[in-house]
Amino acid sequence: MGLDRNDMPIMIAGMDEAGYGPLLGPLIISAVAFELPGSLGDEMPDIAALLAPAVALRPPLPHAALMVADSKLVHRLQNGLVHLELASVLAAELGCRSAPPTTLEHLAQSLGWQANCPLPWYNWKEAPVPRWADEGTLGITRSMVKSRMAARNIRLSMARTAVIDEHQFNQLTAKTNNKAAVLSTHGMMLLRELVDRCGQGDAWIVVDKNGARDRYLDMLMRTFPEAMWRVYQESPLLSRYQWARPEGVIRIDFQQKGEQACLATAWASMICKYVRERAMEQFNIWWHSETGSGVKPTAGYYSDAQRWLAEMAPHLERCGPPTEHWIRTR
Numbered sequence: 227m228g229l230d231r232n233d234m235p236i237m238i239a240g241m242d243e244a245g246y247g248p249l250l251g252p253l254i255i256s257a258v259a260f261e262l263p264g265s266l267g268d269e270m271p272d273i274a275a276l277l278a279p280a281v282a283l284r285p286p287l288p289h290a291a292l293m294v295a296d297s298k299l300v301h302r303l304q305n306g307l308v309h310l311e312l313a314s315v316l317a318a319e320l321g322c323r324s325a326p327p328t329t330l331e332h333l334a335q336s337l338g339w340q341a342n343c344p345l346p347w348y349n350w351k352e353a354p355v356p357r358w359a360d361e362g363t364l365g366i367t368r369s370m371v372k373s374r375m376a377a378r379n380i381r382l383s384m385a386r387t388a389v390i391d392e393h394q395f396n397q398l399t400a401k402t403n404n405k406a407a408v409l410s411t412h413g414m415m416l417l418r419e420l421v422d423r424c425g426q427g428d429a430w431i432v433v434d435k436n437g438a439r440d441r442y443l444d445m446l447m448r449t450f451p452e453a454m455w456r457v458y459q460e461s462p463l464l465s466r467y468q469w470a471r472p473e474g475v476i477r478i479d480f481q482q483k484g485e486q487a488c489l490a491t492a493w494a495s496m497i498c499k500y501v502r503e504r505a506m507e508q509f510n511i512w513w514h515s516e517t518g519s520g521v522k523p524t525a526g527y528y529s530d531a532q533r534w535l536a537e538m539a540p541h542l543e544r545c546g547p548p549t550e551h552w553i554r555t556r
Contacts, residue, residue, distance in 0.1 A: 234427030234474065235261040237383065238271055239420050240484060240491025242434040244297065244498035246409055249554050250526035250534070251509060252391045253409065254501045256337075256494040257416045258317060259384040259423065266428035266475050273380065273489040280367075280374035281489075290366040292316065294492050296485035297499035307358040310500040312367055315356060317497055319368065320375075321385030326364075327355045330504055337387040337497070345391055345552060347512030353504060384423050387497055388412045389505070392552040405556040406437060414449040421450065421476055428474040432491045434484035440465055442480050517541035 239259035245252055264271055274281055279288040283295050285303065293300060293309045300309050318324050318336035327333040330353040334341035341350040356364060375381065390398070390412060398408045413433070420431055440460045446467055447455065453476075458466040462482065469476040485492040510523035519541055524534035535542070535553070542549065 235381075236264045236266060236271070236427060237261055237420075237424045237429035237431075238273060238488065238490055239384070239429060239431040240433070240488045240494045241413060241416060241420075241431070242297075242485065242491055242495040242498055243409060243413070243436060244495070244502045245526070246405075246436060247528065248526040249528050249531035250392070250524060250552070251502060251506050252389050253395055253412075254387060254389055254498040254505075255409070255412050255416060256387045256497040256501075257384065257420055258321065258382070258490045258493040258497070259420055260380055260490055261383045262378070262380040266430060266477060270430065270432075270488060276378045276380060277371070277374045280370040290363055290370060292367050292371050294489055294496065296483075296492055297495040300496060301499055301503075307500075307503065308363070310496050310503065311356050311359045312364060313493055313496040314500040315359070315364060316368060316371060317382065317385035317493060320372070320382040329353055329355055333501075334387075334389075337385055339387050339389040339501075343389075343391045345393060345547065347509045348391065348505060349508060349512075353508060357504065357507075384420065385493075385497065386416055386419060387501060388416060389501060392554060393547075396550065396555045399556050406439075409436060410445060414445055417478070418449050424474070424476065426473045428476070430477045430479070430488075432479045432481055432484045432488035434491055434495065435465075435480050435482045438462075439480075442478075443467065446478070513538065513541075513545070516545045 237259050239257060241257045243255045245254050260273055262271060274283050279291055282288060282291045282293050287293055292312055294313060300306050315327060318327050318333055322336040324336035327336055330350040331341045333355055334350055390408060395408060399405045440462060442465055443455060443457060453469045455467045455469050458468060465480040467478050481487055485495045506526055521534060521537045524530050
C-alpha cells in the first residue's frame, strides 16, 4: 500500500548567488533544502521559529546559536565571517551527510563543486576549514542545531554549490554574449536537481531574483519539458509558478529579497558568500606571493577591482595567466 500524500514531508528549498556583478573572482550559486512535516498551504512554514533558539535571524544571538540571514547583512557584522563559516560547514555536514570538512577541497566534495580549477590561486586542497570559527563554537552550534532539528522532525536534506571560475565564466559568456545566460543555465541545473530530489510530496522553492526579469516560464519549460506550469503571478517583486504533479505539487517563487522570505534561501546565500570570500582570499594571497607587492587586497567588485588592477599593472605582464582568462569580460 502506498503512502498517503499527507504522510509525505514537504520540501522547503531556496537558491541564491554571489559574484554575478564583480570584475574579478568566481560566480557562486547554491541551493539548500529542508524536509519537514506539513502540507503546501498559502503561508511559508516558519522554519526559523521551529528551530529557535538554535537558529536565529538577527542579533543578539543566544549562546552559540546559528545565525541564518541575508549574507550581505551577516557579512557586515563584527563576527560575520564566523557566522558565514558556521552555516557553510554545517550545511555540508547536515545536508550532505559528510564528515566535518577540514579543507576547502573537502567542502567542495561535499557541496558538489569541482575542486580542480586550472587557475593557480584556487588551491582548495591547502585551504583549511574552519578558517574563522573555532572548533569549540562549531561543536556547540552543531549539537544545538542537530538536537533542535531532531526534536522538530526537520531535516536539512540537500546542500549544493556550483562554482564558475573566471575563465569558465568568460568562456560561457562568449558563447551567448550574455552573462545572464551563465547564471540562468547553472541556476536551472540546480533547480532541476532540487525538484528531482523532492520525489514524493510537495515542494516550495524560493529563488532570489537577480536583475529585471519577471517572466521565467520559458526557462521552466526548457528545464522541465514534462511539466504543465500554472502561472500565478509575474511581477517585479514576485513571479510564482506551480506544477501539480501526481506525486505532489511543486511551487517555485522567483522573489526579490528571497532571503527574507525563506530560511533555505538565506542559508544558500550564506554558503555563496562564504565560498566567494574564501576564493577571493586565495586570489589575494597568490598575487601577493607572486609579485611581492604591497597592494591592498580586493574583493573583486567593479570599482575596487579597477583600483587593484591599476595598482597591480606593473606586475601583471610578468605574472599569472593571460588576463582574458581571469578578468571578467562582462
